[in-house]
Amino acid sequence: MSANAYAVLEENGPITTIEVDVPPPTGRAVVLEVTHAGVCHSDTHIREGGYNLGNGSLLRLADRGINFPITMGHEIVGRVVAVGEEVVGCAIGDLRLVYPWIGCGECIHCLAGHDPLCARPAAIGVARPGGYAELVSVPDEKYLLDFDGVEPALAATLACSGVTAYSATTKALDAREPTDPIVVIGAGGVGLMAIATLSARGHRSIVAVDVNPANLEAARGLGATTTVLATGENPAEAILAAIGGPASGVIDFVGSSTTANSALDVLGKGGRLILVGLFGGELKVPTVVATIKMLSVLGSYLGDLQDLREMLALARGGQLPSIPIQPGTLDRESVAASLSKLISGEVRGRIVLSPNAETATVER
Known part of the structure; x- marks a missing residue:
């Protein structure tokens, strides 16, 4: 499958759009068509290439084992378009929220469900191609959550x-x-x-x-x-x-x-x-x-899959007040503009991009 990736970064380079091949999923893997992608402030640090440690020091992405090019975007809701032969929990056409903070899948932390503690993180939108794209590949269906009863734009923001x-x-x-x-x-x-x-x-x-x-x-x-x-x-x-x-x-x-x-x-x-x-x-x-x-x-950096389940339960139960959400079009120009707005402090709440910017939701 071929698809556009809208926010690809080379180190110290501009945001570009490229066409990429997305391999058909095997095993428990799933491919989704991105319907909503939240824009997170942490993506501004990815664009800048690192993190300020104070006293003139910089923690570069390469120092964390993160290599360029990077397709950003980690707050993702999408519609399932292809599944591996072992997938049992979702079907083509289903809408799912993606938990992006995955690890190696093999260490003691990952096996216990605490992926953010993994020493070899493989987060979607950082180490793996992310949601500023037409399609996103998720390596295991366990990282997909049904968010029935929650607006898709709000659900996307819950992922980070x-x-x-x-x-x-x-x-x-x-x-x-x-x-x-x-x-x-x-x-x-x-x-x-x-x-x-x-x-x-x-x-x-x-x-x-x-x-x-x-x-x-x-x-x-x-x-x-x-x-x-x-x-x-x-x-x-x-x-x-x-x-x-x-x-x-x-x-x-x-x-x-x-x-x-x-x-x-x-x-x-x-x-x-x-x-x-x-x-x-x-x-x-x-x-x-x-x-x-x-x-x-x-x-406190991120949260694990169980945290996301519990947060989703608050939203589904109507207990979570809805933060302000600004819609936008999912394309290279909007990603770049949104990151600039975050840096300058112009955003109240969150920006959530979708292929059709006129609506913040999709039909369920």
Whole structure:
């Protein structure tokens, strides 16, 4: 099968469109026609070729074992067009949500269902060709989820934004009471999803922090009980004043030196900092303070297949408030423009591209 791939990157090169051959699936593999592809901020780092480590250092994609060219796109909903001979859980014509964060399939982590911990990741849209294309190949049907009852455009965002938010909020909610303040720094697409997720999971003290008033307005609509416009010189001081004391948890969806260090200043005894954002920088923690305050600092990157199932259940049950979604056409120009908008901070919520940009959904 031949198909267009709309967002192919060579290292330090432009986004291009090429025609590729998609081999017929064998075994448990499935090929889908892409109907919806969410645009994620992490794709901007792929386009830039790496991640800022602070102090002038860069973690290149090649250092993570990721090779160019790359067809990006990892928030994918598609219609099944071909199946391997061992596939039993879906048929041609079915719509499915793709879990993209797959591993090698053989190590102890993959066999236990914790693919993101795999030392040899093979994520779709990063190590494998992704969803900014006409067709996408998935190596095993276990990575396809039926999302009946959920709008396809929203379902697509759950594959990264949703599962990342769910995993991070699980870490933040551990041993916390519903009224303990949890601060969400960064009310962009994933931050808004986290606010919606905290609300859906019954948390009643959610503090949204952002530099954009429009993002804070959206956060209030999704369940934030307190909002902080962090435009001053001391964000931590403004957050503490807004909530009247320290927080029990902070989830940082920016991940800059400023936000991460401000988050530490906000935490009370036993507080937990969850680092998610990839903006880049350094975190400096006085060892004595970390010990006396009994602080925990956790990295949270993606979520496993079970996290996505549980997130999908929240959406299917009507408990998850719907974040703002901007539709667009699935082509090279729209992918490039969408990534530029993300970098400049013009996007409220998520962008979801589809072959027919006039509708954000498809017939089920």
